[in-house]
Amino acid sequence: MPVNLLLLLVFAAEPSTGPEQGTLVIVGGGRLPASIAEEFIARAGGIEGPFVLIPTANVGEEWGEAYVRRSFLARRGAEQVAVLHTRDRAVADSESFVAPLRTARGVWIDGGRQWRLADAYLDTLTHRELWNVLKRGGVIGGSSAGATIQGSYLVRGAPEGNHILMAPGHETGWGFVSSTAIDQHVLARHRQFDLYPVVCRHPHLLGLGIDEATAAVVRGRYLRVVGDSVILVHNSQEVPDDPDVPYVTLRPGDVFDLQLRLKVEASGNEARPEKRKGL
Template identity: 30%
Template sequence: MPQIETEIPASHMPPSTKTAILVIGGAEDKVHGREILHTFWLRAGGSDAAIAIIPSASREPLLIGDRYQQIFEEMGAKFTKVLDIRDREQGEDPYFQEYIEQCTGVFLTGGDQLRLCGLLADTPLMERIRGRVQQGEITLAGTSAGAAIMGHHMIAGGSSGECPNRALVDMAIGLGFIPEIIVDQHFHNRNRMARLLSAISNHPERLGIGIDEDTCALFEKDGWLRVIGRGTVTIVDAREMSYTNQTEVGATEPISLHNLRVHILSHGDNYHLHLQKPVPKQ
């Protein structure tokens, strides 16, 4: 097992063009091909990667942090460290900040997205991660709860088995790494189309992104996302919506949404966030 240090030589940083943001729908393969986690490891620098695992969404942070640490070490990451943040004061810990300053990949585990935001939002640590991600210096990945927090608006909870209505989804503010999207995860697995539609009805200027389990929307810095993994990524684009009654109806009444554009993308398909354009696998 490689020794964990906070000092990482600058030469180990991957070229900034290789960084990306991986938004994972949960339950990614941790045993067999591990395609998604392997892609994260590669894009974080491969054998030169210095990875920070933040398990703070989970109520079993030691267990889950250790699991991912073992995986990335087995793949050959140079440095791995679990940042076991359990209170907001740790977001100011200089030791953690120093590691973030020099790492090449940050992985946010699953758990509860409200817990993750509550512990990390607006801390110096999170602001530094955000800055380095925006500069293209860090590859960021989040799975399940760690995916939910990617947008400015975040789905905090909700249910299924109903037509779109305001009470079907609980919204909160996310960590905003990709502010223009609203993410839903475990998407078709947990039948979440109606809850994503309910969320989008209130924020039609945002792009709804539903990600299935063991599936990843990999966001490149140039605005393209690419699908990897076993399921689909569903894009709900309401930017040309011609009508909704969302503001007029009661919380449990059905919501109308006219003229949505929907794309179901599978492995290898691409979509451009701003061109609003899907491109099939070549």
């Protein structure tokens, strides 16, 4: 493909950005630091909730009271916590099933395998009601598989195994962050280079590799890093300073403009690009 045509396709694509209303808390797996748990609860308006837990990415069969009691929400005093789980798309498309989402202020998606979340809920009434949680100003969070599903491109979506990065027929996420591919456990599982071939094949995508115990808190076009480790940003539209390190490293407290694809300095309610090389 000619370079000029490739660039035209890239810049004509939908920009990378989060939802216009509401907040996303996208966690790279592992333990959940207090800073991330508190961020999620605050974005929901407090521990009063109501909250919804979605365990569908996992393979367990028991999602009752014991599961709720083990959740970080219950351990912090939340009492209004509902569980939403099915593998039947007809159920996911039913009014009775989505009822808890219509009053929820916060939704948390547990880890496992992201293809299970896509197979059960993508383009169903459940998916639409999750968007409505954000439109009401609520928060959607998730860890590991619950992080990857929030991007538009589904990395490691093959049922055959999570070693397959790009799997035709299993490449569509829920799209809460447009034009992105989200990976998790990136340093803990030595995945720091895994998103590079994804963004090279799909140059309109911004790759977000989130390490364990770390969250991307996304509001609109801005991403802020919360937690203990790093987020690695892969952008095929930018030539890296070091060809052996094809990503930008974001650390706790850093802010990143998803649309400009630049690390920015936050000042009050404003954010301005840092003095560094752009696109």
